Amino acid sequence: MNRPESKTVPVQWRVHRRRQETADTVTLEIRPPAEVSVDPDSAGRFNMLYAFGAGEVPISISGVLFGPDRVMHTIRAVGAATRALTRLKPGQVVGVRGPFGCGWPEAAARHRDVVLVAGGLGMAPLRPALCRILSKRSEFGRVTLLFGVRTPDDLLFRKDLKDWQAADEIDIAVTVDSAPVGWPGKVGLVTRLISQLRLTPGKVCAMVCGPEIMMRFAVWELLQHGIDPEDIFLSLERNMQCGAGLCGHCQYGRFFVCKDGPVFSLDRIADYFYLREL
């Protein structure tokens, strides 16, 4: 966005489209007012979304669209503010501050193989990174998406997955934690899929987003492959509030997740990543 006040004062955007992803998760496409432009470099960053009367929450950007400009947010209803956001309908207003933070490192991934490991709603911040890669496909090596969810009913971005599979430009493996007989996909933890990959240390960039415990095991698998910590990027989630590293709610050791992250390379946060209660 181009207005400086949009970082501190919510700007009123309007819901353009609403898509029900799963029983409790919705993707909203929201449009800025005419004087605000959308930042195309938003993959991995987040906005503070304000459901007026309910509260403000940090939500990852799950897509950026142009003509007309729109930003996508995929939101799971877990509290008062997110419940209010997921109930918004096209034409209704949402307050937006942002975008905040540092996103996925496109430059570090260029001319390398890219492995994206997503767990559950962690697919939302990885989606725009994957879209960027696909838009410049020849600039990247082999691209693999490993996506784990709870059950087949919890699968997000079904149409995207279908389109990406049909385009055959990337390798995709989807796995669920449990499934009835008849589910044609894989069953098992997403981190198990990493062990089945053939990765060449020094030629791989890994981007991981999901529950932190899942990321710990994903990191362990990637390190087992010999991938360097500086080539492993993680998107962290903490209690982001101000978005400017001033309020301290999202402090993570010497970092503020809202400002210095949410995407970090493993080597930067190695001292903190395995610490409890940080």
Add this chain to the structure above:
Amino acid sequence: MKSIKTFLENHPLFDGLDQEAVHLFSACADEASFSPGEPIYRQGDEADRFYILCSGEATLEAESPGRGRIVIETLSAGDVLGASWLFPPYRLMWDARARSRIQAVGFNARCLRQTCDENPHLGYLLMKRFAQIMIHRMQAARLQSLDIYAPPVKGGKP
């Protein structure tokens, strides 16, 4: 399929073992294949074989009263299928079924246990590698049981 010996030499379970060791273990192995939908194991049967999948996909399944059949895990090329052969009572705990056409190397469990008993050093090396696979699976199963993708619970209370 490549010769069993060549396949085993390149599989992590046997990788790095000397030729004689691989030869001893491969003497307990033969080629196996399963058609889509064909049962590989049935819960409660004697665990007299285990497999390394060369191609295709298998499902580990459980029959749960009131819930029907549930897929616990899918296994694909390179994965080891079967661990109940290791310890008494040598009974299978789950069903396994071919989801697609499977080519595999099957091991005679009695022969393998006897080989390990007669060659304790080799037996130790094999058990160590098997333990690594099992720990890996156990950790994955623990995470699955934690339901990590469920919505966060406020205050850590249900």
